[in-house]
Structures are given as C-alpha cells and as structure tokens.
Amino acid sequence: MGKPTGFMDYRRAKQPEREPAARLQDWNDLYRSLPETALREQGARCMDCAVPFCQTGGAIEGMVTGCPVHNLIPEWNDLVFRGHWREALERLHMTNNFPEFTGRACPAPCEGSCVAALYDSPVAIKSIERAIIDRGFEEGWVVPRPPGTRTGKKVAVVGSGPAGLACADQLNQAGHEVTVFERHDRIGGLLTYGIPKMKIEQSVIDRRVKLLKEEGIRFVTDFEVGKDHPLEELRRGFDAVVLCIGATAPRDLPVEGRELAGIHFAMDFLHANTKSLLDSGHRDNQYISAKGKDVLVIGGGDTATDCISTAMRHGCRSITQFDIYPRKSSAREADNPWPQWPLVHRRDSGQVEAEAVFGDDPREFAVLTKEFIGDSEGRVSGVRSVRLRTVEGTSGSRVREEVPGSDQIWPAQLVLLAIGFSGPEQDVLQRMGIRTNERSCIDAKFGEYATNLDGVFAAGDARRGQSLIVWAIREGREAAAACDRYLRAR
Structure with a gap:
C-alpha cells in the first residue's frame, strides 16, 4: 500500500461517458479514458485490505461477491499508483486472459465488495483494469507467446465466447494443438453478436483473436457441432473436446x-x-x-x-x-x-x-x-x-x-x-448424447467439468447457466486445467 491516506485524500472517479447526443449518432465506444493522474489516484485509494474481498470471487445468497477470476486487484492497484504499468499488466494477465473484455463488459462485482463500498465509494477497479490492458497494447507489451513445446495432443473447443477462448488459450499454452469451432461467421460468441459495439468494439475482439492465432490456435467458423457436424466426428479426430456453447435458448x-x-x-x-x-x-x-x-x-x-x-x-x-x-x-x-x-x-x-x-x-x-x-x-x-x-x-x-x-x-x-435464457439448446445436446441436469444445463461437476462422455468437458454458461463474463473466463480456465490433466494421464 503506497499511500495510507489515499482513500481519504482522493474521491472515487468513474469512467467518463461520452455525451448522449454525440454517442447516439454512432456505434463507437461509450467511454472516454481517465487521465493517468486520475488513474494513479484511484490506485492510491486501494488500502490493500487484510482480507481483500474484491478478489474473493465467491457467492453469498446466490449473488457474486468479489472477482470470480481472483484478480490480484490490490497488487496492480498499487503498481498503477506507483507508475509501474508493465508490472501491473503482468499481474493482471496472471489471472485474467482477457482483461480488455472484462474491463469493458463486466458489471464489476469486485467494486461491490470493495471495503470502500461500505460508504458507497469503491475504488474504480474496472477503470484501472481497462487502462492497464489498453496501455499494454498501446505500448506493444502484449505480444504473441506461443508455447515452447507441443505435446502432440489435439483438443477441439466448441464455442468461441469468453469461456471457449479462455479454455483454448490455456490449453494452447499447455502445449496442446487447439482448434476452436464456431457456428457463426465471426469469432467471439456473445462478445461479438450479443453485446453491442458501443460497449465492446469489434476491433478489441479481433485484436485478441489475431494474437491467439499467432500463438497457434486454429479457428473454424460456420461449423455447427451437434447439428451439421456430429459430436462423434470431433471425438474421432481429437483427443478431447470441450463444450463452451453458451446458454442461448431464450425464455x-x-x-x-x-x-x-x-x-x-x-x-x-x-x-x-x-x-x-x-x-x-x-x-x-x-x-x-x-x-x-x-x-x-x-x-x-x-x-x-x-x-x-x-x-x-x-x-x-x-x-x-x-x-x-x-x-x-x-x-x-x-x-x-x-x-x-x-x-x-x-x-x-x-x-x-x-x-x-x-x-x-x-x-x-x-x-x-x-x-x-x-x-x-x-x-x-x-x-x-x-x-x-x-x-x-x-x-x-x-x-x-x-x-x-x-x-x-x-x-x-x-x-x-x-x-433471460433457459439454458443451452436442448435439441443440440440430445443429438450429442450429453446428459443434462435439473436446470437443463450440461451435467458436469464444478471443478471437474467432465460430462458423461469420456474425454468431453463443458464450461461456461452451458454448464452453469446464464452468468457473468468473469465466470465464463474462470470456468474456461478451470475446464482447460481438467482437460490437461485428462490428456497427460493418457
């Protein structure tokens, strides 16, 4: 904690929005950046609490408390306050594959559980997160990181939303050969077609996908598994399959x-x-x-x-x-x-x-x-x-x-x-032979992510039901770890 009196010296500063009259004329980003001085002051407001509820990522009475991906929030808040932006980026990427997505589209449960929220003035965590990753791209610090060696194992990830992309990224970094299959014509899932472009610009999504391609992930669009292409087709061609197909059946x-x-x-x-x-x-x-x-x-x-x-x-x-x-x-x-x-x-x-x-x-x-x-x-x-x-x-x-x-x-x-949504599309799951639970979601235990079919895993909204982007990323990461254990045991 660099400034013990920071929370008293500086007031909360929100990400400034463009005026409605101007932004209603286009589909560009809603927000303008906070100046670096304001961002460093917001970092100074973080008290590095003895129990940092901002990064707990649990649930109380069914509601998210803190960050489900367990971002190291006090650490990178302090680094931003000190002006150590590159180190802040390294800390941020330790837990979050895509902070440019969460920094734009996450409702920020971390801020709701910030200790300063007790008096309705939480640290502007989401604004700091977005500023760190945007600066990382601007400065050229975010570069392709292909794995040093390959395992020879092949994994198919079905769905290219945040869960699928996070899962693919983790499996690729583990050295497996990963192919992501997407039924639509563009990669991104609901990031692309569910969230309007003034909330998350397509260039931000395309920039990350380009990076993942350069790291060795293969992407196939217009490929609908369970409809035009049976799941068994993938099981024959890959050592494991991870289903991140979302909960897209509308109520x-x-x-x-x-x-x-x-x-x-x-x-x-x-x-x-x-x-x-x-x-x-x-x-x-x-x-x-x-x-x-x-x-x-x-x-x-x-x-x-x-x-x-x-x-x-x-x-x-x-x-x-x-x-x-x-x-x-x-x-x-x-x-x-x-x-x-x-x-x-x-x-x-x-x-x-x-x-x-x-x-x-x-x-x-x-x-x-x-x-x-x-x-x-x-x-x-x-x-x-x-x-x-x-x-x-x-x-x-x-x-x-x-x-x-x-x-x-x-x-x-x-x-x-x-x-809202009632869960994954049931006819697709039936054709796949995937067992569902009482909530009509894929039956795969949290933390294990294995379905009833050997070598087939599931993560994200398809497994847990409609939820937050941070939960999708966390589940994608954990499902990748479960899939990696399965592959290395074979």
Whole structure:
C-alpha cells in the first residue's frame, strides 16, 4: 500500500461517458479514458485490505461477491499508483486472459465488495483494469507467446465466447494443438453478436483473436457441432473436446397474441443488428429496424438495456421498458449487506440515453405483460399490462399480486423479449448424447467439468447457466486445467 491516506485524500472517479447526443449518432465506444493522474489516484485509494474481498470471487445468497477470476486487484492497484504499468499488466494477465473484455463488459462485482463500498465509494477497479490492458497494447507489451513445446495432443473447443477462448488459450499454452469451432461467421460468441459495439468494439475482439492465432490456435467458423457436424466426428479426430456453447435458448413469454409479427427475442434483434453493422454498416438492411417505431422492451437486465441503446440509435419514436420487479431503493436494504452485490437503483447507459432524448427514464417498474394486441395485418400494435404489488402470503413469504383496475394499453410496433435464457439448446445436446441436469444445463461437476462422455468437458454458461463474463473466463480456465490433466494421464 503506497499511500495510507489515499482513500481519504482522493474521491472515487468513474469512467467518463461520452455525451448522449454525440454517442447516439454512432456505434463507437461509450467511454472516454481517465487521465493517468486520475488513474494513479484511484490506485492510491486501494488500502490493500487484510482480507481483500474484491478478489474473493465467491457467492453469498446466490449473488457474486468479489472477482470470480481472483484478480490480484490490490497488487496492480498499487503498481498503477506507483507508475509501474508493465508490472501491473503482468499481474493482471496472471489471472485474467482477457482483461480488455472484462474491463469493458463486466458489471464489476469486485467494486461491490470493495471495503470502500461500505460508504458507497469503491475504488474504480474496472477503470484501472481497462487502462492497464489498453496501455499494454498501446505500448506493444502484449505480444504473441506461443508455447515452447507441443505435446502432440489435439483438443477441439466448441464455442468461441469468453469461456471457449479462455479454455483454448490455456490449453494452447499447455502445449496442446487447439482448434476452436464456431457456428457463426465471426469469432467471439456473445462478445461479438450479443453485446453491442458501443460497449465492446469489434476491433478489441479481433485484436485478441489475431494474437491467439499467432500463438497457434486454429479457428473454424460456420461449423455447427451437434447439428451439421456430429459430436462423434470431433471425438474421432481429437483427443478431447470441450463444450463452451453458451446458454442461448431464450425464455419466451406465452401470453395472448404472442404469434403476432413484430415480437422478437432480444438476442435475435441484437445479433441481426451487429451482423448488418459489421457486414455493411447497415446498408444491407438485413436487421430488425426500430426506426420510427414505438418500441417496448420486456425485461430488466443488461440485455434489455442493450436493446434500448440499439433502438435509440435506430431512431425509434418512443421507448418503454417493463421491469417486473419494483423500483429498488437508492441504498442497500438490511437484507443486502456488504460485501454482497448492492441491489440498488441504477441508471445504465440505455436509460441515460432514452432520458436525454425523451425526457424520462423509460422504465416502468412492477409491471406484468398480459396481452399483445395486433392490427388488421397480424402485426403487433400494442401491449396490455397490469401493475403489481408485493404482499405477504399465507406462509409469510412475499408474493406478487395484480393491482385491480391498473390495466393499461401501451402502443408498440416492435416488442423485444429480454427476460433471460433457459439454458443451452436442448435439441443440440440430445443429438450429442450429453446428459443434462435439473436446470437443463450440461451435467458436469464444478471443478471437474467432465460430462458423461469420456474425454468431453463443458464450461461456461452451458454448464452453469446464464452468468457473468468473469465466470465464463474462470470456468474456461478451470475446464482447460481438467482437460490437461485428462490428456497427460493418457
């Protein structure tokens, strides 16, 4: 700890965002960099606590506490404070394969469990992490590191999201020959097609993939295992297979009128938008446009926010977001103590943009969708909702009930369902012969990652269900270690 009074001398500094009026005109990065002086001050605010909860990476009451990849946060905070950026990068890469991804797309549970979060002023850990890796690339410190020797073992990694890329990177560094198979036309999984480009630029993803190629990893796109190519085909050609196929089966909303045109799953909307953007700058019109439409987004998470930001850039006429949960408090409740992730009211980038244009936060809290209303041509034209309230049930539990007389009709020519994912695509797993558990995820024990098929492992959302990018990276790393032990024992 370089400055014992740092947390008193300096205030928290957030990553500055570009003004909504400017950023809504493009798909470029939302954020601007903090100056080096501010970053070093943020590093000085870290107290190198006796128990650094920021790097614990556990779970309390089902919520992530600290960093799941166990980043050595106090160490590289102090190194940044001292101006030792290259050493900070070395510490960062010890635990995290892709800090340029987490520094942009992770919600930063490390900050929620920072001791300074006790008074709502955590160290700006995520901003420091991003600055370290970005400087590493700028200075030329991040270079290919091909392994010195090869084992002669061949591994197929199915899926190129953060879990698959982390797994491939670790196995390659262990000396195995790794091939990554991706069903889409670009590498990156949800990093490429699930997260809009203003949150994580494609150049950032392509830069890392180029590095992995130079280190010896082979990538094959437009190759769908379990559909066009049986899993047995890979098992015959490789010594081991690791499935990192994600949890991409969307949750549906089976209410009256669901069959109407103009109702889409959020990921279909986001995927088509990004593909058209990358292919042609939207000139091919091969995307679901929100231009001139009243858009209604159903869901309260990050994906819903991404839909809002995307629809705003299309030029929607209005935007409304339904959240089934009540509006959260502005401060922690008694049943949400530190170091849990703070369940408090926040405005994310999409809500900020909508409010800047339309004057109000687009969210409607404690709202339940009851019916989709159609026009004479079979297209959605509106949504009927009802308000909810939470009451105490007969057993003492809290239950939701509809508020009588609260029905409301909302105009909507485009409805986006962003209510999460139910797990991996079941038909694909059935064709593979992979056993699933009660949560419809791949049945592979945490820490072991082995499936019911010999030599086949699983990691990431496909194994644990929809989760954070940091969990995907951790599982990819650990599955690679399990796969490596298997190969070396043969």
